[in-house]
Amino acid sequence: MTTLGMKFPVSVADRRLAVGKALLFIACLLPLARAAWIVLSGEAVNPVEFITRSTGTWTLVWLLATLAMTPLRRLSGQGWPLKCRRMLGLFAFFYASLHFTTYVWLDQFFDWQHIVKDIAKRPFITVGFAAIALMTPLALTSTQGWMRRLKRNWGKLHRLVYPVAMLAVAHYWWLVKKDLTQPLLYAAALALLLGARLWWRARKS
Numbered sequence: 001m002t003t004l005g006m007k008f009p010v011s012v013a014d015r016r017l018a019v020g021k022a023l024l025f026i027a028c029l030l031p032l033a034r035a036a037w038i039v040l041s042g043e044a045v046n047p048v049e050f051i052t053r054s055t056g057t058w059t060l061v062w063l064l065a066t067l068a069m070t071p072l073r074r075l076s077g078q079g080w081p082l083k084c085r086r087m088l089g090l091f092a093f094f095y096a097s098l099h100f101t102t103y104v105w106l107d108q109f110f111d112w113q114h115i116v117k118d119i120a121k122r123p124f125i126t127v128g129f130a131a132i133a134l135m136t137p138l139a140l141t142s143t144q145g146w147m148r149r150l151k152r153n154w155g156k157l158h159r160l161v162y163p164v165a166m167l168a169v170a171h172y173w174w175l176v177k178k179d180l181t182q183p184l185l186y187a188a189a190l191a192l193l194l195g196a197r198l199w200w201r202a203r204k205s
Protein backbone atom coordinates (compact mmCIF):
# COMPACT_ATOMS: atom_id res chain seq x y z
CA MET A 1 0.00 0.00 0.00
CA THR A 2 1.35 3.44 -0.86
CA THR A 3 0.34 6.69 0.81
CA LEU A 4 1.93 10.01 -0.27
CA GLY A 5 4.75 8.03 -1.87
CA MET A 6 5.56 6.16 1.37
CA LYS A 7 5.32 2.40 1.49
CA PHE A 8 3.60 0.82 4.47
CA PRO A 9 3.89 -2.90 5.13
CA VAL A 10 0.42 -4.42 4.83
CA SER A 11 0.57 -8.17 5.30
CA VAL A 12 1.99 -9.99 8.35
CA ALA A 13 4.91 -11.19 6.19
CA ASP A 14 5.60 -7.59 5.05
CA ARG A 15 5.53 -6.37 8.63
CA ARG A 16 7.84 -9.16 9.79
CA LEU A 17 10.28 -8.32 7.00
CA ALA A 18 10.22 -4.62 7.91
CA VAL A 19 10.91 -5.43 11.59
CA GLY A 20 13.65 -7.93 10.62
CA LYS A 21 15.32 -5.37 8.37
CA ALA A 22 15.17 -2.70 11.07
CA LEU A 23 16.81 -5.13 13.55
CA LEU A 24 19.45 -6.05 10.97
CA PHE A 25 20.16 -2.35 10.40
CA ILE A 26 20.74 -1.88 14.14
CA ALA A 27 22.87 -5.06 14.31
CA CYS A 28 25.07 -3.75 11.50
CA LEU A 29 25.70 -0.54 13.44
CA LEU A 30 26.55 -2.29 16.73
CA PRO A 31 30.24 -3.03 15.88
CA LEU A 32 30.73 0.66 15.10
CA ALA A 33 29.03 1.72 18.34
CA ARG A 34 31.19 -0.76 20.29
CA ALA A 35 34.39 0.48 18.62
CA ALA A 36 33.44 4.12 19.30
CA TRP A 37 32.72 3.26 22.95
CA ILE A 38 36.07 1.49 23.39
CA VAL A 39 38.03 4.33 21.78
CA LEU A 40 36.19 7.18 23.51
CA SER A 41 36.45 5.54 26.93
CA GLY A 42 40.22 5.28 26.44
CA GLU A 43 40.21 1.48 26.63
CA ALA A 44 42.09 1.01 23.35
CA VAL A 45 45.87 0.98 23.82
CA ASN A 46 46.47 2.00 20.19
CA PRO A 47 43.20 3.62 18.98
CA VAL A 48 44.25 3.96 15.30
CA GLU A 49 45.29 0.32 15.09
CA PHE A 50 42.13 -0.71 16.93
CA ILE A 51 39.82 1.25 14.57
CA THR A 52 41.70 -0.05 11.49
CA ARG A 53 41.41 -3.64 12.65
CA SER A 54 37.81 -3.39 13.78
CA THR A 55 36.54 -1.71 10.58
CA GLY A 56 38.61 -4.13 8.42
CA THR A 57 37.23 -7.17 10.21
CA TRP A 58 33.63 -5.98 9.94
CA THR A 59 34.02 -5.12 6.26
CA LEU A 60 34.98 -8.74 5.69
CA VAL A 61 32.17 -10.08 7.88
CA TRP A 62 29.45 -8.04 6.10
CA LEU A 63 30.92 -8.94 2.72
CA LEU A 64 30.70 -12.66 3.49
CA ALA A 65 27.23 -12.19 5.01
CA THR A 66 26.15 -10.54 1.73
CA LEU A 67 27.45 -13.54 -0.21
CA ALA A 68 25.67 -15.92 2.18
CA MET A 69 22.21 -14.55 1.29
CA THR A 70 21.82 -16.38 -2.05
CA PRO A 71 22.72 -19.83 -0.64
CA LEU A 72 20.51 -19.10 2.39
CA ARG A 73 17.61 -18.27 0.06
CA ARG A 74 18.17 -21.55 -1.77
CA LEU A 75 18.47 -23.67 1.33
CA SER A 76 15.58 -22.06 3.24
CA GLY A 77 13.25 -21.50 0.29
CA GLN A 78 12.41 -18.12 1.88
CA GLY A 79 12.49 -14.76 0.13
CA TRP A 80 13.82 -12.62 2.99
CA PRO A 81 17.57 -13.32 2.52
CA LEU A 82 17.56 -11.66 -0.90
CA LYS A 83 15.68 -8.69 0.52
CA CYS A 84 18.46 -8.17 3.10
CA ARG A 85 21.32 -8.59 0.63
CA ARG A 86 21.54 -4.99 -0.52
CA MET A 87 21.60 -3.63 3.02
CA LEU A 88 24.42 -6.00 3.99
CA GLY A 89 26.40 -5.09 0.86
CA LEU A 90 26.01 -1.39 1.58
CA PHE A 91 27.12 -1.90 5.18
CA ALA A 92 30.19 -3.79 3.89
CA PHE A 93 30.97 -0.74 1.75
CA PHE A 94 30.27 1.63 4.65
CA TYR A 95 32.74 -0.21 6.92
CA ALA A 96 35.28 -0.41 4.04
CA SER A 97 34.98 3.37 3.62
CA LEU A 98 35.59 3.88 7.36
CA HIS A 99 38.58 1.49 7.15
CA PHE A 100 40.06 3.36 4.18
CA THR A 101 39.35 6.76 5.75
CA THR A 102 41.12 5.66 8.95
CA TYR A 103 44.15 4.67 6.87
CA VAL A 104 44.17 7.91 4.81
CA TRP A 105 43.42 10.24 7.71
CA LEU A 106 44.67 8.80 11.01
CA ASP A 107 47.49 6.60 9.67
CA GLN A 108 48.83 8.60 6.72
CA PHE A 109 47.60 12.13 7.61
CA PHE A 110 46.48 12.76 4.00
CA ASP A 111 50.04 12.43 2.70
CA TRP A 112 48.80 11.53 -0.81
CA GLN A 113 52.28 11.07 -2.24
CA HIS A 114 53.11 8.50 0.42
CA ILE A 115 49.67 6.88 0.09
CA VAL A 116 50.14 6.34 -3.66
CA LYS A 117 53.63 4.90 -3.06
CA ASP A 118 52.30 2.65 -0.28
CA ILE A 119 49.48 1.33 -2.50
CA ALA A 120 52.02 0.55 -5.25
CA LYS A 121 54.66 -0.91 -2.94
CA ARG A 122 53.00 -3.02 -0.25
CA PRO A 123 51.11 -5.94 -1.82
CA PHE A 124 48.50 -6.24 0.97
CA ILE A 125 47.65 -2.54 0.58
CA THR A 126 47.51 -2.89 -3.25
CA VAL A 127 45.07 -5.77 -2.91
CA GLY A 128 42.94 -3.98 -0.26
CA PHE A 129 42.80 -0.89 -2.46
CA ALA A 130 41.76 -2.98 -5.46
CA ALA A 131 38.95 -4.47 -3.35
CA ILE A 132 37.54 -1.12 -2.26
CA ALA A 133 37.96 0.34 -5.77
CA LEU A 134 35.88 -2.52 -7.22
CA MET A 135 33.30 -2.21 -4.44
CA THR A 136 32.64 1.45 -5.22
CA PRO A 137 30.69 0.99 -8.51
CA LEU A 138 28.68 -1.77 -6.84
CA ALA A 139 27.61 0.54 -4.02
CA LEU A 140 26.87 3.41 -6.42
CA THR A 141 24.68 1.25 -8.67
CA SER A 142 22.84 -0.57 -5.89
CA THR A 143 19.62 1.44 -6.33
CA GLN A 144 16.45 0.33 -8.18
CA GLY A 145 17.04 3.15 -10.68
CA TRP A 146 20.47 1.81 -11.66
CA MET A 147 19.08 -1.71 -11.79
CA ARG A 148 16.50 -0.53 -14.36
CA ARG A 149 19.03 1.54 -16.32
CA LEU A 150 21.67 -1.19 -16.57
CA LYS A 151 19.18 -4.03 -17.20
CA ARG A 152 21.08 -7.30 -17.78
CA ASN A 153 24.42 -5.54 -17.33
CA TRP A 154 23.52 -4.86 -13.68
CA GLY A 155 23.84 -8.56 -12.86
CA LYS A 156 27.10 -8.78 -14.81
CA LEU A 157 28.54 -5.74 -13.01
CA HIS A 158 27.51 -7.03 -9.61
CA ARG A 159 29.36 -10.28 -10.20
CA LEU A 160 32.39 -8.16 -9.28
CA VAL A 161 31.46 -8.97 -5.69
CA TYR A 162 33.25 -12.34 -6.14
CA PRO A 163 36.70 -10.89 -7.00
CA VAL A 164 36.10 -8.23 -4.32
CA ALA A 165 35.64 -10.95 -1.67
CA MET A 166 38.70 -12.86 -2.94
CA LEU A 167 40.83 -9.69 -2.82
CA ALA A 168 39.52 -8.89 0.66
CA VAL A 169 40.48 -12.34 1.98
CA ALA A 170 43.89 -12.11 0.21
CA HIS A 171 44.45 -8.67 1.82
CA TYR A 172 43.90 -10.11 5.29
CA TRP A 173 45.93 -13.26 4.56
CA TRP A 174 48.83 -11.16 3.29
CA LEU A 175 49.04 -8.81 6.27
CA VAL A 176 48.98 -11.53 8.92
CA LYS A 177 52.52 -12.49 9.85
CA LYS A 178 52.21 -15.40 12.29
CA ASP A 179 48.93 -17.08 13.21
CA LEU A 180 46.96 -17.69 10.01
CA THR A 181 43.92 -19.18 11.79
CA GLN A 182 41.64 -16.15 11.30
CA PRO A 183 42.37 -15.51 7.60
CA LEU A 184 42.10 -19.25 7.02
CA LEU A 185 38.61 -19.28 8.54
CA TYR A 186 37.51 -16.39 6.31
CA ALA A 187 39.05 -18.12 3.27
CA ALA A 188 37.23 -21.36 4.14
CA ALA A 189 33.91 -19.51 4.51
CA LEU A 190 34.43 -17.81 1.14
CA ALA A 191 35.41 -21.11 -0.52
CA LEU A 192 32.22 -22.67 0.85
CA LEU A 193 30.03 -19.80 -0.39
CA LEU A 194 31.59 -19.76 -3.87
CA GLY A 195 31.80 -23.57 -4.03
CA ALA A 196 28.06 -23.89 -3.30
CA ARG A 197 27.31 -21.57 -6.24
CA LEU A 198 29.56 -23.55 -8.61
CA TRP A 199 28.02 -26.82 -7.48
CA TRP A 200 24.45 -25.58 -8.04
CA ARG A 201 25.41 -24.16 -11.42
CA ALA A 202 27.07 -27.46 -12.49
CA ARG A 203 23.95 -29.40 -11.45
CA LYS A 204 21.73 -27.06 -13.50
CA SER A 205 23.65 -27.55 -16.76
Ligand code: HEM
Nearest residue numbers: 052053056057059060096100103128129131132168172175
Ligand atom coordinates in the same frame (compact mmCIF):
# COMPACT_ATOMS: atom_id res chain seq x y z
C1 HEM B 1 37.24 -4.57 0.97
C2 HEM B 1 38.31 -3.94 1.42
C3 HEM B 1 39.07 -4.30 2.68
C4 HEM B 1 38.87 -5.29 3.61
C5 HEM B 1 37.77 -6.34 3.66
C6 HEM B 1 39.89 -5.16 4.61
C7 HEM B 1 40.04 -5.98 5.71
C8 HEM B 1 41.04 -5.88 6.65
C9 HEM B 1 41.22 -6.76 7.77
C10 HEM B 1 40.31 -7.96 8.08
C11 HEM B 1 42.29 -6.33 8.46
C12 HEM B 1 42.94 -6.98 9.68
C13 HEM B 1 42.17 -6.85 10.92
C14 HEM B 1 42.89 -7.51 12.06
O1 HEM B 1 44.12 -7.47 12.12
O2 HEM B 1 42.20 -8.07 12.93
C15 HEM B 1 42.80 -5.16 7.78
C16 HEM B 1 43.89 -4.43 8.20
C17 HEM B 1 44.41 -3.38 7.52
N1 HEM B 1 43.97 -2.86 6.33
FE1 HEM B 1 42.36 -3.48 5.29
N2 HEM B 1 40.71 -4.12 4.26
C18 HEM B 1 40.24 -3.57 3.08
C19 HEM B 1 40.77 -2.50 2.39
C20 HEM B 1 41.87 -1.78 2.79
C21 HEM B 1 42.39 -0.62 2.12
C22 HEM B 1 41.77 0.01 0.87
C23 HEM B 1 43.48 -0.21 2.82
C24 HEM B 1 44.39 0.94 2.55
C25 HEM B 1 44.62 1.45 1.36
C26 HEM B 1 43.64 -1.10 3.94
C27 HEM B 1 44.63 -1.01 4.90
C28 HEM B 1 44.76 -1.80 6.00
C29 HEM B 1 45.79 -1.62 7.02
C30 HEM B 1 46.87 -0.56 7.03
C31 HEM B 1 45.57 -2.61 7.98
C32 HEM B 1 46.34 -2.83 9.28
C33 HEM B 1 47.52 -3.69 9.04
C34 HEM B 1 48.25 -4.02 10.33
O3 HEM B 1 47.62 -4.08 11.38
O4 HEM B 1 49.45 -4.21 10.23
N3 HEM B 1 42.64 -2.04 3.90
N4 HEM B 1 42.02 -4.91 6.68
